[in-house]
Structure formats: structure tokens, C-alpha cells
Amino acid sequence: MSLAKLAPSPQAIAELRSFSRQLVRELGYLRSPVAGSELPPSTVHAILEIGMQPGIQARDLAQTLRLDKSNTSRQLAKLESLGLVRRQALDSDGRSTALFLTDEGLSLFAQAEAFGTQQVAKVLGQLDEVDQQALGRYLSLYAQALAQDNPHTLPPQLAVDRLVEGYRPGCLGEIAGFFAPDLQSGGFAAERAMTEELTGFLAGLPRADAKLWLYHQDGHTLGSIALEAGPAPRQATLRWFGVKNTERGTGMGRQLLESALAHADLVFDAVWCSVPAATPGGVRAARLLAAHGFHPHGTVTVQRWGQSRVAQRWCRKRA
Incomplete structure (x- = not known):
């Protein structure tokens, strides 16, 4: 039996907003550079997504990063100029391209992954197994709820x-x-x-x-x-x-x-x-x-x- 959803109280909203701001601060997303690189957080985030999804197309990257087409194009142009990302044509006329990290981009990706893994491992190391599972569950619920009303999260329709x-x-x-x-x-x-x-x-x-x-x-x-x-x-x-x-x-x-x-x-x-x-x-x-x-x-x-x-x-x- 599922429980009825209740309207959140003003106190619950205020507490969750405060927690969210603290989470952003503690993870270092307000600092620039981030993850030990010389790049701003948005650029490092793009590197991470391309590294985790080799061959991703620009439109799907925009969906993942919650960016519009023009912002994504500027982000990719910057990454290409830095020698971190390369494009590969997917069809004969070159209209569709896949995105891949260069060797330099892969090196930065590994550096950012290690940074993020160390952060999370440090947090989990302070919790017992029950609390680790609870943390994963509730952060997952929070992320899913945030994504529900975001039009960028809707995937392309497949046959x-x-x-x-x-x-x-x-x-x-x-x-x-x-x-x-x-x-x-x-x-x-x-x-x-x-x-x-x-x-x-x-x-x-x-x-x-x-x-x-x-x-x-x-x-x-x-x-x-x-x-x-x-x-x-x-x-x-x-x-x-x-x-x-x-x-x-x-x-x-x-x-x-x-x-x-x-x-x-x-x-x-x-x-x-x-x-x-x-x-x-x-x-x-x-x-x-x-x-x-x-x-x-x-x-x-x-x-x-x-x-x-x-x-x-x-x-x-x-x-």
C-alpha cells in the first residue's frame, strides 16, 4: 500500500533548501577551478559526462547538462579549442557527430573522477553500512524528484x-x-x-x-x-x-x-x-x-x- 503524498511544510522546504546549498558548497561546486584542474565547474562537468558516455552527441549532452543548444555549442567550442574534446562524423555528410575525449581530455577525466571518488569515499567512510544505504536511497529520491518536472530529462523515443x-x-x-x-x-x-x-x-x-x-x-x-x-x-x-x-x-x-x-x-x-x-x-x-x-x-x-x-x-x- 502506498502512502498518500502530503504537501511539504514551510519548515521542511527551508531545511531542504539549506541542505542543498550546503551540499553545493561542501562539494566545491562554487569554487573555480574545481577537481584540481584549472577549469570552471561547468567545463569539468561536461568532461565527466563525455568521458562516461563516449560517442555522446551534442543534443544528448545538452539534455544531460540541462543546457540549451547555444550554451552547449559554446561549451564544446571551448573544449575543442583546449584540445580536450574531438568530434567524429556519424554519417557521410557529417551532419551528426559523436563526441570523444582526446588523450589530454581523458587525463583530465581520470583526475576529476579520482577527485570525486575520493570525496564520496571520505563521506561514506564516516558512516556504517545502514547509513550508507539510507544516504544512497534518499539522495536518489531527491534527484529523481528534481528531475521529474525538468523537460531536459525526457529521453528520445525509441521504437x-x-x-x-x-x-x-x-x-x-x-x-x-x-x-x-x-x-x-x-x-x-x-x-x-x-x-x-x-x-x-x-x-x-x-x-x-x-x-x-x-x-x-x-x-x-x-x-x-x-x-x-x-x-x-x-x-x-x-x-x-x-x-x-x-x-x-x-x-x-x-x-x-x-x-x-x-x-x-x-x-x-x-x-x-x-x-x-x-x-x-x-x-x-x-x-x-x-x-x-x-x-x-x-x-x-x-x-x-x-x-x-x-x-x-x-x-x-x-x-
Whole structure:
């Protein structure tokens, strides 16, 4: 049973406004430069978003940053002049371009990520696990509420009929390509381990305790999510979840996740997911998971595809 929403009291509004101002101050967003760079906060924010979504287009960057087209164009022009961002044509006439960080931009991105990770780690280190989970939940609720009435948060409409269930020829190689950048340190052994895991899962389909969804367009797989029963009765685990770099920011990941969760709500009481901690991909995944009712459940060291890494555990319980 859901609780009725009450009109906020003047005191609650004043307290939350005060908290918001303090949060901005403490995070250093009023200082310029920020994150140990020589750039203003808005520029560093743009660097972070492009770094977390390689291949993002200018219109999607504007949506993410809550900026209009002209402000975004000026921001990008400045980043290009500084040698931090490059454009890559997406079609033959060059009308659509994808944004990528240059080597210098990637260096700044890593510096800003380390700065932000250190800030958050310092805060979480002062809290016990229960308070860490509560903090994540309530900040997520606050962010979602702020975003609801913001027109910039509405993603482009995707074709529902391109979301298909089950294996399609060619999907194995394209799904593997989503995760290839994460395997560079592991070399061939890591790539082989990943391919073997994907092949084993796909070879077992269809089966009652596992599902695969693809975003399939013109014979190509642009995104995928896989769900499997376990680790406990009436629980499930997201085996993998990824989209092609050029499709990030389009709402495709959201649509895939919502399809998997709609099925999970019919069959399971809880869904678990582990995402790499303090990496661009992990940050993107964490944002999306938090926006769909997942809550953090601590970190674990996992062995996957021949590599050891620290992962954040997330869980979503059926309402």
C-alpha cells in the first residue's frame, strides 16, 4: 500500500533548501577551478559526462547538462579549442557527430573522477553500512524528484518493436563488443573467458530460469540485458547489461532495464546486480539502477573473465 503524498511544510522546504546549498558548497561546486584542474565547474562537468558516455552527441549532452543548444555549442567550442574534446562524423555528410575525449581530455577525466571518488569515499567512510544505504536511497529520491518536472530529462523515443527477446544471429559478437574496453588489461585470456561465458549462456536458451533481451536494429544488436534465477529462491541476477557506445544517452539502456524488471516482477521477489566500483561504466550503471529502485548493498571483490575487481552490489525488491 502506498502512502498518500502530503504537501511539504514551510519548515521542511527551508531545511531542504539549506541542505542543498550546503551540499553545493561542501562539494566545491562554487569554487573555480574545481577537481584540481584549472577549469570552471561547468567545463569539468561536461568532461565527466563525455568521458562516461563516449560517442555522446551534442543534443544528448545538452539534455544531460540541462543546457540549451547555444550554451552547449559554446561549451564544446571551448573544449575543442583546449584540445580536450574531438568530434567524429556519424554519417557521410557529417551532419551528426559523436563526441570523444582526446588523450589530454581523458587525463583530465581520470583526475576529476579520482577527485570525486575520493570525496564520496571520505563521506561514506564516516558512516556504517545502514547509513550508507539510507544516504544512497534518499539522495536518489531527491534527484529523481528534481528531475521529474525538468523537460531536459525526457529521453528520445525509441521504437518498441526493436526490443526483442532471445537470441538473434550475430548478437554474440556485438554483445562482446560492448564489454571489450573493460578487458584491455586482461588481454586475450580475459576476452576468451568473456566469450565462453556469453556463449554458454546463449547456448542454454530458451529456458525458464533465464531471459535475454536485445535492442535489434537493421540486423545489428545495439544493446542487451540478461536475467538469470539465483542466488537464492525467488531471486534473480542481472548477468550482463550494456549498450553500444554510440547509443548511450538515448534511453536504450533504460528501456532494456525496464523490460527485464517488468518480467522479474512477475516471477521474482528481488533482483541483484553487481557493477564495477569507481569506473565510468559503473557510475553510469549505478545512476540507472538507483533511478529504478535498486539500493546499494556494500562492495565485494569479484572474479570475472579472469580479472579481479571491486564491485558495488545493488538489490531491488519487488514492491
